[in-house]
Amino acid sequence: MSDLVTLRRGVRAADIPAIAHMAEATGFFTAEEVAVAAELAEERLNKGPASGYHFLFAEDAANGLLGYACFGLIPCTISSFDLYWIIVDPRRQGHGLGRRLIQATEAEIPALGGTRVYIETSSRELYQPTQRFYERCGYAQVAVLKDFYAPADDKLIYCKSLPAIRV
Template identity: 30%
Template sequence: MIRRLKPADAKIIESILNKIPLFKKEDIKIAMELVDITASNPLQTDYNIFVYENNGAVIGYHCIGKRPLTDAVYDLYWIVTDPEHGKQGIGKSLLEHAEDFVLQSNGRWMLIETSSKESYSATRNFYMRNNFSIISEINDFYSKGERFLVFGKYFNNKNN
């Protein structure tokens, strides 16, 4: 089941993030800042965090929010699955939930930012398998030779 974040989920999410070798300490710090903002102020709407729960255990989450200064563009800030539960369709379920959130919010675009590093190839392939396209890239962004990639999906939403 996918549900909204509860304050008690924060430590579990931090534990999941720490299991993923791809994430540096700075990445985890930023992710946890968004979790803390959402957990401490559930009425704010900048960040919407939903967790994937199975048999009472949180094993993944996504964080999505409307991009400032836009009327209908949403950023998927984070989508994470506990590596112990990988390859079970949890990431796909979370991504579909995020897409439904965008559609229900009358969103037009969903954007996802990531790196061109080889270690992120599975992440990029996941987005492409789910009909996201690279819509922008900036060379030498994160470091020399590491591009900043923006994946996007356009929703032909009749309400906008």
């Protein structure tokens, strides 16, 4: 992974179609899920911090958007955050960019008052590399919701505790 990859927080209008294209290119997501990924960025662009969504974008000058993470405080909790999306362009997967994004996300969350991160994923075989990635990043599977997405497609919930920022 090139050191020329930079991370930024702000959502730009051009990110919305780029997110949809990247999500679709992975081959993991339905058309409805691709639309939701783009909608969250659009909501952040339109509402700013009031949207409750935070973003980190990985990009370089030569290739543009390479990956991103979307996260936010889980409603009705004090310090639990969801990592809603983490997607890396399929051509850039396997080079440490996903790990860099998740580590940067974990560094941002305590500054926002977060102490725990939750991630949801499917139990389908397609998602086994995703499950291993979360486990390699220090996340533990804490729940299984049987047949959540569809028959024989469970929701797996992973969690990681983060050190609290001392004031």
